[in-house]
Amino acid sequence: MFQIFGIPSQALFGQLLLGLINGSFYALLSLGLAVIFGMLNIINFTHGAQYMMGAFAAYLLLQHLGINYWAALVIVPIIVGLTGIIVERLFLQQLQKLDPLYGLLLTFGLALIIEGLFRNYYGSSGLPYGVPDALQGGRNLGFMFLPNYRAWVIGFSLVICFATWFAIERTRLGSYLRAATENPTLVRAFGINVPRMVMLTYGFGVALAALAGVMAAPIYNVSPQMGSDIIIVVFAVVVIGGMGSIMGAIITGFTLGIVEGLTKVFFPEASNTVIFAIMIVVLLVRPAGLFGRGA
Amino acid sequence: MLEQTARSMLCVKNLEAWYGESHILHGVSFEVQPGEVVTLLGRNGVGKTTTLKSIMGIVERRAGSVRFEGCETIGLPSDAIARLGLAFCPEERGIFSSLDVRENLLLPPQVRPGGLELERIFTLFPNLRERLRSQGTKLSGGEQQMLAIARILRTGARLLLLDEPTEGLAPVIIQQIGQTIGTLKAQGFTMLLVEQNFQFAASVADRHYVMETGRIIDQFTTPELKANMGKLHDYLGV
Numbered sequence: 001m002f003q004i005f006g007i008p009s010q011a012l013f014g015q016l017l018l019g020l021i022n023g024s025f026y027a028l029l030s031l032g033l034a035v036i037f038g039m040l041n042i043i044n045f046t047h048g049a050q051y052m053m054g055a056f057a058a059y060l061l062l063q064h065l066g067i068n069y070w071a072a073l074v075i076v077p078i079i080v081g082l083t084g085i086i087v088e089r090l091f092l093q094q095l096q097k098l099d100p101l102y103g104l105l106l107t108f109g110l111a112l113i114i115e116g117l118f119r120n121y122y123g124s125s126g127l128p129y130g131v132p133d134a135l136q137g138g139r140n141l142g143f144m145f146l147p148n149y150r151a152w153v154i155g156f157s158l159v160i161c162f163a164t165w166f167a168i169e170r171t172r173l174g175s176y177l178r179a180a181t182e183n184p185t186l187v188r189a190f191g192i193n194v195p196r197m198v199m200l201t202y203g204f205g206v207a208l209a210a211l212a213g214v215m216a217a218p219i220y221n222v223s224p225q226m227g228s229d230i231i232i233v234v235f236a237v238v239v240i241g242g243m244g245s246i247m248g249a250i251i252t253g254f255t256l257g258i259v260e261g262l263t264k265v266f267f268p269e270a271s272n273t274v275i276f277a278i279m280i281v282v283l284l285v286r287p288a289g290l291f292g293r294g295a
Numbered sequence: 296m297l298e299q300t301a302r303s304m305l306c307v308k309n310l311e312a313w314y315g316e317s318h319i320l321h322g323v324s325f326e327v328q329p330g331e332v333v334t335l336l337g338r339n340g341v342g343k344t345t346t347l348k349s350i351m352g353i354v355e356r357r358a359g360s361v362r363f364e365g366c367e368t369i370g371l372p373s374d375a376i377a378r379l380g381l382a383f384c385p386e387e388r389g390i391f392s393s394l395d396v397r398e399n400l401l402l403p404p405q406v407r408p409g410g411l412e413l414e415r416i417f418t419l420f421p422n423l424r425e426r427l428r429s430q431g432t433k434l435s436g437g438e439q440q441m442l443a444i445a446r447i448l449r450t451g452a453r454l455l456l457l458d459e460p461t462e463g464l465a466p467v468i469i470q471q472i473g474q475t476i477g478t479l480k481a482q483g484f485t486m487l488l489v490e491q492n493f494q495f496a497a498s499v500a501d502r503h504y505v506m507e508t509g510r511i512i513d514q515f516t517t518p519e520l521k522a523n524m525g526k527l528h529d530y531l532g533v
Contacts, residue, residue, distance in 0.1 A: 172401065178393040179402055186389045189351050190403035191377030191450070 007265055013144035015261040021150055021219065023257020024157035025212050027250045029234040030241060031161055032208035034249040035168070037238075038181045039201040042092060042103035048231030049114040050206045053080050054213020055222045056118060059129050069132040069218070076214045077207035084206025088199045096198075111228070118224035126221030153215050160211065161250045168246050177201065181244070236279045242289025252290065303362070304329045304454055304485050305350070310359040312342075312349040319345045321509040322359065327454070327487055332480050334488040334496040337506035338532055343489040344386060346506070347456045350487075351383045352376045363454065378406045382452035386459045386489075388443040392432040396423060399431040400446045407451030411482075416445050419475055437468035444475065448484075455479070455486045461495050473499050493531060505530045 005012075029051060036044045057076040061067035067075065087110065095102045131149045138147035168174040180187040180194050188194040213227075220226055234253075241252030256275050264271040282290060305327040312320040320342050327333045335343045349357045352373035361368045368376050377383075382403065391399055400416075400423065417424040420441040426434060434442060440460055447455060460476075461469045469492070476486060476499045490496040496503060497520055505513040505527070513530065515523055 175394050175398040175402060179391045179398075182391050182393060183389055185353050185373075186383075186385060187402075189353050189373040189377055189383050190447075191374050191406045192404060193374050 005266075009143050012265055015265045016258065017144070017146065017150060017261075018264070019258040019261020020154050020254065021257070022260060023254040024154050025216060025230060025253075026234055026237045026257050027161050027253025028157050028208055028212040028215075029230065030238045030249040030253050031164055031246065032205040032212075033234065033238050034241075034244055034246055035164070035208070036202055036205035038244045038246075039177065039198050040088075040092060040096075040103070041100050042095075042107065043100070043235075043243075044202075044205065045104060045108040045231075046087070046111045046114070047107075047205075047209050047234070048227030048229075049111040050080055050084065050209040050227070051213040051216070051230065052118065052224060052227035053083070053114065054210030055129070055217040055220075055226060056122070056213075056224075057210065058214040058217045059127055059222045062129070069214070072214050073211065077211045080210030080213075081203040081207030085199055085203040087206075088202040092202065093195065093199070115224050115228060122224060124224055126223035126226075129217035129222050131218040149218055153219065157212075157215065160208070161253075164208070165246050165250060233275055236275045238289075239279050240275075240282045240289060242292025245289070245291035248289065248291025302329070303327065304331075304364060305487065306360075306362040307346075307350065308360040308362075310346065310349055310361060311357065312345050312354045313356040314345075314354065319354075319509055320349060320357075323349075323506070323509065323511055325504050325511050325514070327485060329453075329485055330480070330483060331502065332476065332486045332488065332500045334490050334500040334503045335506055336490060336493065336496060336503050336527075336531060338530075339491075341506045342509040343506055344458055345509075347383065347458050347487070347489055350376075351381065351456060353383075377403075377452070380407050380452045381454045381456065382406075382447035382450055383456045384443045384447055384458060384460065386462065388439050390431040390434070390439045390442055392430060394431050395427070396429050396431055396434065396442060397427040399442055400427075400449070403446055403450045405450050407453070410451035411448040413449070416448055419448075419478065420445050437464050437471075440464060440468075440472065441475075444472070448479070453483075453485055455484055457486060458489045459491060460488070461490070461492050469495060493527070 029047060033044055033047055036042065054076050057079055058069065058072040061072050061075065091106055092103060095106060135149040135152050138145055168177055176187065176192055176197065180192070180197055184194045216226070237252050237256050238249065240256065241248035256278070259278070260271060260274060263274040286292070303326040307326070308324050310320055310323040311318070323342070323346055335346060337343050345354060348354050350361050352368065352371060357369065359369065363379050363381060366379060368379065391402070394402065422438050423442060423445060426438065431442065432439070444457070444460065460472050464472070473495060479486065488496065488500060497517060501517060503515050503517070503520070504511045507530065513526070520527070
């Protein structure tokens, strides 16, 4: 075993991998938040609960209907995305003309209710969800051991992030989205049904959170508070990256995951706070965030 | 008169509009015939822009009647109104900064067959072809105005609502926009124009309505303008 900066390579690469895994989830979740914020101008505090719902949906589908991980990857985002569409239709649409603060309060309250319901029925101890058979085991890369499932999570979330970025920044549908973010009234006056687009965008953002939940199920325990654990960090990531920037959310998510991992190696005491320290510095120097377009 | 109403492309009757508590339009009535270029003239703040926005359905509250090709639109949302074949070019131009010129140009969906082909649009506005990859808001003011007009020509809309297309532009560009309006008229487009620039209005339009405090108070055809300069001076304060 060799050493880098006096640290055994196994430990360094191990934490780097962990950082990349966390970064994958930060990126997926902050991406969904950025997409929703762009269109609805609402900070979706229900995001963590919707991520948790994704993990639970995968667990319940497996337990009760025998639906495996791969099918869950497709079905769960659709189901949870539909619940998001219902929330948008029933509640968020009514708040459109009000101060964004109301949306924040509503989504925060919803998150508490959803988490409470799940805790009531499933307790808070956490439920196991196995790694799918095809991704059992791992490979020895010489300098470290790479579990197959973790490699899959990193690769797949990169693909999803890039696909989302491409869809928004490089396609015709994406140009509708970007335009409606800037000036919804004018876009609607061109004949585009903006309210329906807003509804579908929220559904898509929620589906991204649910997808992250499915991917997280075999890594973390499936538990009612898994969402609130991660979402605080994700909000810090979003603040650092800048609200509403798609590429910013992706890059910041992965980078901060790695920073967090490396801090665990070099200065473990700070590993839980390093992201918040960075957030404070960024807020002081660039209040709009690293990738934000002015404030 | 009755027969003319039946053939009107746009027939506005007793149109009222509000922004919050303030009552802006107090019963505006006028008509636009197919193929005409009509202007709304008047001082600042008399409700010309609000009239266009009310026709397009983008004011908070409106009442009265706006019929487009016989179809009542007063209860419709703006996207449904646009799909009937109306298109709006706002005063602030509304070019999107997160879209490049090409995306801005292709943004409004086709609402009817028969819009201009891209090639045709580039003949009208050759500058745009060279700037397709530029960010929309990096264009000069004149180019942005051309882009704002160009993008609603593709959609198949037959009635164009243009809000002060010459505002803040150099004389040579105003001239170019005047020529474009002439070309579009020759191709059968109908246009309703809000203008502060009286000379420009006189040079491109067939008829003129004068607005004051949320109402139409007078109207002239272009040949009648000369004989009524005194009145117009009073109305417009020019």
